[in-house]
Structure formats: structure tokens, C-alpha cells
Amino acid sequence: EPEVTQTPSHQVTQMGQEVILRCVPISNHLYFYWYRQILGQKVEFLVSFYNNEISEKSEIFDDQFSVERPDGSNFTLKIRSTKLEDSAMYFCASESGGNTEAFFGQGTRLTVV
């Protein structure tokens, strides 16, 4: 069964460093998302991406964050200068069409020290 794949599963980084989280969405899907879940809190929307551009973003997704689909298969989230409060589980999701069933990856646990 097709699935969304995320790498790495766990990343530890020092405060101020740049990190890139990687996702391979399901191959025929067109809509891509990043969400995050701080430990013990709700899953929160970060950004949606369609047709090679951001379609929606939350107030969390500030200038420190960026997304890219560099090669038609990968979908990446970059955090330029990580802060302690960026520590969370980051989930990538994809959908075949707008407002259809969303499929999530297993997540990347980011720990900023």
C-alpha cells in the first residue's frame, strides 16, 4: 500500500543550526502539507503546498520556515535557525485532490538542544 515516507525519524540539532526535514509523498498525490505536534499538545497546521507554491500557511510558519519540492518527488521543510521551541514531531501529509483523505507519514522527531 502506498505510504508517505519521512526521513530522518529522529534529528537532534543545536540551537541556531539549520535543519531540513524530508518527505516523499504518495506518488500520484498533488497536495502536500506539514504539521507539527509539540509533546503533549495538539497537532498543528504549518503549511500547505500545491502546484509548486504555498497555498496556505499558519502564523507558526514564519520567515524561519520554508518548503520546497526540489525534484518532483521529495517535499522538504527547512528551518533556518532552530530554536528550542521548535522541538516537536513534524508530520508530512499528502492528498490526491483538495479536501480528500489525508495520508500522514510517521513523522520526524526534532530535538533542539
Add this chain to the structure above:
Amino acid sequence: KQEVTQIPAALSVPEGENLVLNCSFTDSAIYNLQWFRQDPGKGLTSLLLIQSSQREQTSGRLNASLDKSSGRSTLYIAASQPGDSATYLCAVRKHDMRFGAGTRLTVKP
């Protein structure tokens, strides 16, 4: 602003019981509602998607209903099993998905 609430926060039942998880949302102008399962430290597994025009969806022992006008959805799990133990999340979609905090279910053998 859409707020999603799930009750109860935690539930412990003996194996074999039928149970109902509740989800409520404040803005009824949604496109769909999706139920997920999350195992500890893991990702979200999609269980059921209900479009705004639908009243319910079924998959195996799971049945989800949607009453959009009252801002409520329920997830019914029949004949619960220890393997059903997980956190169950509901998420409503207008533009982005808004999640509830989840119900942590424990099914005891």
C-alpha cells in the same frame, strides 16, 4: 476560529465492549472530518473520512457519524480489542485541518 474538542480525554474499557468517542467543533462550515489513530510516538493513521454532505462512514468495526449543523461527530468502535488501544484524533477541514487533542483509549484484555 475553529475549535475542536474531544471527549473523553481518556477511556479505559474491558475487551469486547462497544464504545463511542465524541468530537465537537465550533464552526460548522467544514469540507470534511477525518478520524485518525495515533500510537505512542508514531504517525497518524487515517481511519475514516466523512465529507460534509455525508452522514456516516463505516469501515469494519468502526462507524463514524457527522452532524454538521450541530458541530458533532462520533466514532463508534464495536467489540473493542486490546489492539485498538491508541489515541484517536478527529480533524475538521475548512482550508487547513484543525485537530482535537484526542481520546486516549485503553482496552484491557
